[in-house]
Each structure stands twice: as C-alpha cells, then as structure tokens.
Amino acid sequence: MIFNPMKLFYFALFCGIALPTSAQSQDVDDALRKTLLLHKELVSIPNLPEDEASMLKNINWVADYYQKLDFKTTLLPSSTLPLLLAEKVFNPKFKTVLFYFHIDGQPANKANWDQENPFTPVLKKQDSAGNWQNLDWHALDSKIDDEWRIFARAAADDKAPIIMFLAALEQLDAQNKKPNFNIKVIFDPEEEYGSSALLSTLPINKERYASDYFIVMDGPAHDSNKPTVTFGCRGIVTCSITTYGASLPQHSGHYGNYVPNPIFSLAKLLSTMKDDKGYVLIKDYYKGINLSPEITDILKSIPYDSVALNSQLGIFTSEKIGNNYQEALQYPSLNIRQIGTSWSGENLKTVVPEFAKADLDVRLVSETEAQIQLEKIRTHIVKQGYYVIDHDPTAEERATHPKIAKFIANEGINAFRTDLDSPFGKTISNSLSKAFKEEPIKIRMMGGTVPIVPVINALNIPTLIIPMVNMDNNQHSPNENIRIGNMRQGIQICLALLQTNL
Known part of the structure; x- marks a missing residue:
C-alpha cells in the first residue's frame, strides 16, 4: 500500500483529528x-x-x-x-x-x-x-x-x-x-x-x-x-432619451441665441427626475417597497463604515436613498451612464448640436418590473410637456410640437x-x-x-x-x-x- 500524505491530511480534516x-x-x-x-x-x-x-x-x-x-x-x-x-x-x-x-x-x-x-x-x-x-x-x-x-x-x-x-x-x-x-x-x-x-x-x-x-x-x-x-440580485433595464434642436447642426456664431440647444433641454428634463439627495422624483418610482423593522435590522447589522467607503470612493457624501449602503440597494436606481450629441469627433466644433442623447440604466428590485418602471419614466417625460416618440421626428412633427423627445426602451432583466x-x-x-x-x-x-x-x-x-x-x-x-x-x-x-x- 502506498502512503499518501495528502489523504492523511484530508482524513484528519474531515474527522476533526488534530495534526502536528x-x-x-x-x-x-x-x-x-x-x-x-x-x-x-x-x-x-x-x-x-x-x-x-x-x-x-x-x-x-x-x-x-x-x-x-x-x-x-x-x-x-x-x-x-x-x-x-x-x-x-x-x-x-x-x-x-x-x-x-x-x-x-x-x-x-x-x-x-x-x-x-x-x-x-x-x-x-x-x-x-x-x-x-x-x-x-x-x-x-x-x-x-x-x-x-x-x-x-x-x-x-x-x-x-x-x-x-x-x-x-x-x-x-x-x-x-x-x-x-x-x-x-x-x-x-x-x-x-x-x-x-x-x-x-x-x-x-x-x-x-x-x-x-x-x-x-x-x-x-x-x-x-x-x-x-x-x-x-438587482435586475437591469436600459433606455435612452433624445431631445432635438434644428434638423442639422448649426454654426454657433450665426445661430447662437436663435436655434434652441437640445443639450439645455435635455439637462432641464433630466434635472426633474432626481433631487439633490438622489431621490427619484418620478411618480410611484419606489411604489411597493416597504422595509420591515426586521429587514431593516438585518441590513443594519451588515458591517459598514460610511467614512471609509466614501473615502475609498472619493466622494464627500452619499446619496440619501436608505440609511446605509445595504438599504440603498433595496430600491430601484436611476443612472445616467452617458450623454452625447450629434458631434462625436475628436476635436470640438463651434456648433449648436442637432440633438442631445442620454443613455440611462435602471437597477431593479423584486418589487419593480422592467417594463412598468420604464413606463413610469416615459410618463414623466410626457408630463414635462414633451411629445414622446420612438423615432427621429419628421419635418411635420418638428413644425407641430415645441418639445420633442425620442424614448427608446429595452427589454431588461428583472431582479x-x-x-x-x-x-x-x-x-x-x-x-x-x-x-x-x-x-x-x-x-x-x-x-x-x-x-x-x-x-x-x-x-x-x-x-x-x-x-x-x-x-x-x-x-x-x-x-x-x-x-x-x-x-x-x-x-x-x-x-x-x-x-x-x-
């Protein structure tokens, strides 16, 4: 019989026998x-x-x-x-x-x-x-x-x-x-x-x-x-919002102060979605989420040092959704992951862009379904006075509606x-x-x-x-x-x- 020291170790490990x-x-x-x-x-x-x-x-x-x-x-x-x-x-x-x-x-x-x-x-x-x-x-x-x-x-x-x-x-x-x-x-x-x-x-x-x-x-x-x-784990769904200026990019010298800049329109629209503490202002965004005292206690018990975490992240303070990091994860998020315009080249141009686009992602929790959450965002855009479409606006739509937003939603994965x-x-x-x-x-x-x-x-x-x-x-x-x-x-x-x- 061949002696195998590794088998001896595993035997001791599983049987609780102390080795030297x-x-x-x-x-x-x-x-x-x-x-x-x-x-x-x-x-x-x-x-x-x-x-x-x-x-x-x-x-x-x-x-x-x-x-x-x-x-x-x-x-x-x-x-x-x-x-x-x-x-x-x-x-x-x-x-x-x-x-x-x-x-x-x-x-x-x-x-x-x-x-x-x-x-x-x-x-x-x-x-x-x-x-x-x-x-x-x-x-x-x-x-x-x-x-x-x-x-x-x-x-x-x-x-x-x-x-x-x-x-x-x-x-x-x-x-x-x-x-x-x-x-x-x-x-x-x-x-x-x-x-x-x-x-x-x-x-x-x-x-x-x-x-x-x-x-x-x-x-x-x-x-x-x-x-x-x-x-x-949280789910995820993505969407994009596009606002429009003139039908083509225009020279900022010739048309600055005349052609509306879609970036300002988009910025104002996005600013209606969250307050300074990070709370999402879209109606019913957090509907159905109720953390019981028992759940709150469990979340609070998980080791967490806000000062150390904020220092590690390089932020002065966190958003105020929940009382700690774990509580924050129990709510759906609203994140703007990228903003772009009609010009995407390496060098800057002095133009009023044709459009401005924001790409968003939403992290979902079990109480929030992807498509329902997206519909809340779309409804919010409509309430801000926008004509919401799923395509680039036609000439007739541009002439008819003062505020146009293209809203493209994806399927997503639920939590x-x-x-x-x-x-x-x-x-x-x-x-x-x-x-x-x-x-x-x-x-x-x-x-x-x-x-x-x-x-x-x-x-x-x-x-x-x-x-x-x-x-x-x-x-x-x-x-x-x-x-x-x-x-x-x-x-x-x-x-x-x-x-x-x-």
Whole structure:
C-alpha cells in the first residue's frame, strides 16, 4: 500500500483529528499550491466568446477534470457556443443541487494592465508603499501568504470559483467521501455578453436543469472577506432619451441665441427626475417597497463604515436613498451612464448640436418590473410637456410640437430575491456557521445583475448566490485579481456546501 500524505491530511480534516502544527501547515499549503497551479493553467487560456477555439479549449479543460471525477459531461448546443453540463448522481434518494458558473470573461485592453499579457497570470505581493511586485511562481513552494494575489483577466470572475469548487470535489473524492446531494453544474460560455447561449437552451433543456435547489457561484463576497450568502440580485433595464434642436447642426456664431440647444433641454428634463439627495422624483418610482423593522435590522447589522467607503470612493457624501449602503440597494436606481450629441469627433466644433442623447440604466428590485418602471419614466417625460416618440421626428412633427423627445426602451432583466428566512437559506447559512464558527454575512440584494434571472424564474426553485472572491478584485477592469486568502477560504466554503444535509 502506498502512503499518501495528502489523504492523511484530508482524513484528519474531515474527522476533526488534530495534526502536528508544522505538518498541518505544510499539507494545507501543498493542497493549496496544487489548486493555485490548476487555477494558473485554466486562467492562461483566453476566454473571450468571439474566439470560439479558445472557448472550446476552456470548456474541454473543465470537462476533462469533471470526467476524472466520474461526472457525466454533455455539450448542449445553443444559439452560439455550446453549453457544458456536468452531472453526477451520488444517491437516487438525495436532493439535487444545480450549480452555476460562467466560463467566459470580459475583453482586456493590454495597454491599461500592469503586465504584458492580461491572459498570462502573474503572482504578486504588495510592498510597504502599496505597489504590487511580481513574484516568481516558485514562491508557492514555501509558505503561501494569504495576501498574495494572482493578476489576470478572469482570475476572479469567474475562474477562481470554478477552481475552488473543483478542488473541493477532488478533496472529497480523495477521502472516498460523497456530497450529501446529487450535483448538476452549468458552465455558461457567454455570461459577460448576456447569457444568450444559456437562455437559448431553456426551451429544449429545461428538464435537464431541473433540480431542487440552485446555487450561483459568482460575484464578490462582502468586503470583510467573511463567508457571504446573497439572497438576490438587482435586475437591469436600459433606455435612452433624445431631445432635438434644428434638423442639422448649426454654426454657433450665426445661430447662437436663435436655434434652441437640445443639450439645455435635455439637462432641464433630466434635472426633474432626481433631487439633490438622489431621490427619484418620478411618480410611484419606489411604489411597493416597504422595509420591515426586521429587514431593516438585518441590513443594519451588515458591517459598514460610511467614512471609509466614501473615502475609498472619493466622494464627500452619499446619496440619501436608505440609511446605509445595504438599504440603498433595496430600491430601484436611476443612472445616467452617458450623454452625447450629434458631434462625436475628436476635436470640438463651434456648433449648436442637432440633438442631445442620454443613455440611462435602471437597477431593479423584486418589487419593480422592467417594463412598468420604464413606463413610469416615459410618463414623466410626457408630463414635462414633451411629445414622446420612438423615432427621429419628421419635418411635420418638428413644425407641430415645441418639445420633442425620442424614448427608446429595452427589454431588461428583472431582479430575483429569495426570502432571508427561507428554509434553504437557513440551511446553507447554518452549514457555513458550523464550518467557520461564526454567522456568514447575509446580503439581501446584491447590487449587480446576473443575466440568468430568466433561468432562475423558469426553474422556479430556491436560489442563492454564494460569492467567494475579494470585493476589490477589479472585476471587468484592468488588473483583475484574486486574493490567495479568498481561494483558500473558498475551498472551505465549497466543502461546507457539499457536506450540507438538504
């Protein structure tokens, strides 16, 4: 019989047997080192959906590892890239949990990164001045520092959770242990682009995804880096408002003081939508939202330092929607994300623009549906005296109406939210409490949006988000990174989840 020190460590870990400190520390680092090198390997494969060959490499890489663990893997055809589904029945009598990861990443502008190639992972540590310095990967051969980070596109979002979960499955397998439920895993190839591939498979494969519970493994944990359970996420819908001046841009010398400037019209219109404290003035914008004292207490209990957060953001004060950051997320937002005019060239021109356009996004909560919220905005524009249309105005419309606005609305994605006191939420929270000897942070609503809400609604099963990466991971931005301590803890979170009795 061949002695395997890693199996001894896993056996001790699961049975609660104390190992000598030095041996335990070495074995933990050995296991983590293997996981980090696995993460390096996966992150080194570019994962932009427009590069089909690279995406298939990512998909096949993940499929190979799941096959080694005796999972059944299937490539499901979609409208674009194939979707990977991994399944394993451990006991026909068990409940089934569906897990979700996305395997694609955001584009990366190399010029804005502090390394040569965003898809070549770099191990770094922070010096006393706060600068990130490169480390040789052989640094992992010694004691691994939780504060080191791996920098690369998709290092955190979402390849770190993929590797954490895989490492946990491997550790269970090494001990001949089984999860306490059957598992299905979806790997979405186009989450960063709206999950069109996954959504296109719903009509045909809804039964393949059928499960008792759903866990989404995406997003950042609370900034304390404590284990976090998120019970919902905001939805999103977008729209644009265009106001008009003359039918063509006009010389500001010849026609200034004569031709109305549509930018001023647009600015005045937008200013009627929010007050100085950030409160949306559109009628019934917050209708139906009532935070009970119990919910308010839970939101207040989440660690939050307004002074530190405002300093980090570089703002003097926050808007006053809700009494704290978490309360602010319980209400729909109204954001102007871009303003433009008929001239978009590099150099300024002395013209009165033909039109001015504002692009808006609305973050939705469970009490607000996308199309209803958009209709409230449209009605508000009409109340300001505008003739509202969905096309550029004709000559006749220009001659007939003093104030014209084009309003273009998109479909959007609604929010979802599981009750904080739901049995599934309590069970998962209790499992994490037992594993970490303290209550996890409970987030009622995540500020961001996952595009798979239609899948959640279609499956109609209790759903939670378990975010595990560091909040300051620069998600979608240059120098995306994953903190080593979050990788270490994430594996423990996954182990706790897999051993939950459902």
